[in-house]
Amino acid sequence: MERPAWAPQGIDISVPSVSRMYDFYLGGSHNFEVDREAARKAMEFLPGLPKIMQANRAFMRRTVRYAVDIGIDQFLDIGSGIPTFGNVHEVAQAANPGAKVAYVDHDPVAVAHSQAVLEGNDRAVIAAADLRRPKEILAHPEITGLLDLDRPVALLLVAVLHFVEDADDPRAAVAELRESLAPGSLIVLTHASYEGIPLPKEEAAGTVGVYKNIRNPLIMRSREEIGQFFEGYEMVEPGLVSMPEWRPDTPQAPEQEDPYAFSGFGGVGRKA
């Protein structure tokens, strides 16, 4: 049965949360034993998970700076999770103090934590909403109160779409978001994939099993499938690539990077 929008979600911290697991991978302590236990299990299959997360953070940081450089000063980060450090608003507002950032997450603990972190910052908000219901995001008073959706926005879907199952039609949800953004807007997206993981697929699949067991399935998608999320947008150079390959700050030999950083894909699309 569909839960009505106004019915509150239960809070059960005995169930692992993907936001708090993410925090743990990044060395944070915003997590509980259940989260750490699940994260450790996932790392048994993919020891490089922290590196993948780190690559995500670095990608996010570079793309936000890129967005500020091309004049974008509004950011909508869906699936923001627990803001450990180096968050979108820190990066964006460091580059342009006037930048506005709206975070969206559906995990009530992540939302409460974000509220605490963002207290006193009048250019950053957090909205409790779900990527699977984009209409609610676009109409959320916190978001419409801060962002002007008639002007270009950088929409960040970093490490979130691989938690939306096909049954919930992520393509339609992203399409709806894409269509409602003003010309000049960006989509910044990373997604998990078996492609690029320096392990045989059978081994890496153990991680997928862990996430399935915590009722938060991880959906691996191919590069082609991930590319479809950008439909109608022009790909910003160098296109959909491994995260470290997207406009690195300093030219360095790939062998200097941890091999796990090349798992999955990241890219930026621009609305003409």
Place this chain on the structure above:
Amino acid sequence: MSIPAQASGEPDAEPDGPEGRLRRFARIWSRAIFPLTATSLTRPEFEEHLLPLARELNGILHARPFDASPAQRVGAALIEAHCTDPDALSSTLGVVDSYLVLYCGGNGPDTLSTEDGRARCARIQHTLAAGFTGALRERTLAEQEAIARSALTARSDAEQALHATEARFRAVFKDAAIGIGVADLDGNILEINDTLTKMFGGLEHHVRSHKVNEWVHPEDSPQVWKYYDELVRGERDHYRVEKAYYRNDGTVLWTNLTVSLLRDSEGRPEYQLALMEDTTERRLLNLRLRYEATHDALTGLPNRTLFFERLEKALAAQEGIRFGLCYLDLDGFKAINDSLGHAAGDRLLVEVADRLQSCATAPGEMVARLGGDEFVALTTGPDTADEVDELAGRILNALASPIRLDGRELTVRGSIGVVEGPSGERSAAEVLRSADITMYRAKAAGGNRYQLADAEADARAITRHGLTTALPAALDRGEFFIEYQPLVHLGDGTVHGAEALVRWCHPQHGVLGPDRFIPLAEHTGLIVPLGRWVLEESVRQANFWQERHSDGGPLRINVNLSPTQLHHPRLVAETVDVLERSGLEPGALCLEVTESALIGADDDLLKPLRQLAEMGVDIALDDFGTGYSNLANLRRLPVSVLKLDRSFTRGMQQHPADPVDLKIVEGIVSLAHSLELAVTVEGVETGAQAEQLRRLGCDTAQGWYYARPGAPDRIHSLLLADAV
């Protein structure tokens, strides 16, 4: 060796200078711990981040007096840069141990001795480790507290929202206009709202004391419990049925019941939720409306609608089932209604209905009133061939004893048409048509009897019903036309006028005479517009003849008036209007009224005829000699012509003529003449008859001997013949 102090912040471009050495130390340090950090900084950025820390370590190494405590800040700064991995500490210590003295030992104002350098470096490591772990501990505690506080906030937010939701649900539950109940899957009732309690009679205990599956009612459809079982097994998520319950006072509660299965978060069936709408009143109203729609208000018998439903059901029954139908029409009911009034007529019908009801009490039998004085009795079953005969006999028997009404004893008789046969062959309409025709045969055979349907007789019959319903449209479509039969002067054989006779050119049955449809038109009231049309048409035709034959003397037109027309309040006005508009002399019009229509006529009825007679319109008494023939009454009537019935002339067709008939005709003629009435005879078929009637003193005649009724131009040619 003395090295000049450097200006702080000024990078030394020389790789082997103090600043270059410091940078090399920072680079080594950065390489060692960058892979262990979670920072999103790039390597060069991270190296830049470590450079001030390296400078600080350098400063501590050379400070005099030596104080290792600032190294705590360096350890804490690593935590701030998100180097929280324990390996980052051991790698840092390793780098400090191996390279700090090596790259920075010579950077101070005084060169450290090897021993002093090592000792200081060891102290720095101890202090840095303490600073690192202290900061990590602080950070961990702070983050744990922050996340715990966030979890608590989230939980209390959720609880508040849940509380608000529950309050809303509670309000919906409590104040809902429909009954709501929750039960577990064993049927134990867990919660019910006030509305539901009230619906069940107001006692909560009464509702709660029964499990859901104990609320069985005899009127439950089989689906009710099939759906219930499927729902509690988790095979069905909801169902909606109409269901009856007993209230605590034993009365019946009818509901529209919707039951939904509630599942837990894992999808396992947990509760059942029932929503009930009280439909008892609506149902009663529906039953009453249904009763009213299917029963006759006067007699309480089933009406035509219900009868047809039953008949159709009987006719659609399976093989081997037969039906028998009695179609009853009371004989002479109209006369009773006319003479005693409608109220008495209604009471009579009620009594008849009661008696009929007592004739059909067996299962499968029913009596209904179709309307007016028409009733039907239906029997169904395997042996209706015998039963329907008995039923018809019982009905006639039930009517045999007189009915007392207002102190009078009335004998009511009826004619019954009986149809019997197997189901599945004919439609209800066909069966009823056959019964109707058969009933008329019984009536034609003298009434007070029943007749069995006969397929051949049916085929020949044109139903009264069919003609009646076709009449109004027939007038609109101009299906009626008029034929004229000449009236001839017996004295000189000239055409004296013509009688207008209306015909119906029926699209299926061909030309029908007035005897077929005038009684129907009388019955339905259509006679008034039809009669007016005949009068207008005939007068128009007569006027046309007058204009063409002004020299031929007055040419009369005879038009028949039916009893209903006689009673019509606008008879005089409309007749005057027709005459005035056509320009025909009133004296050229003769209205024929039957003797029976004037039996017992009072002054009110005669008044319009008198008015017409005073205007000069002739009134003829038609079919004289067939009715009561109250000779004394003739003086009162405003008539000027007697039309002898054709039965008198029939006696004269023999040769020699019946002397009694001759005497009677002679007497009537003599009487009429003495009352200054002219005498017209009908049905003259031979010259001998004509001659005889002329000798007896009759004035005018009509009949086949002169001409059959025909089109107006035939009269026209007869007139021309006269003129020659």
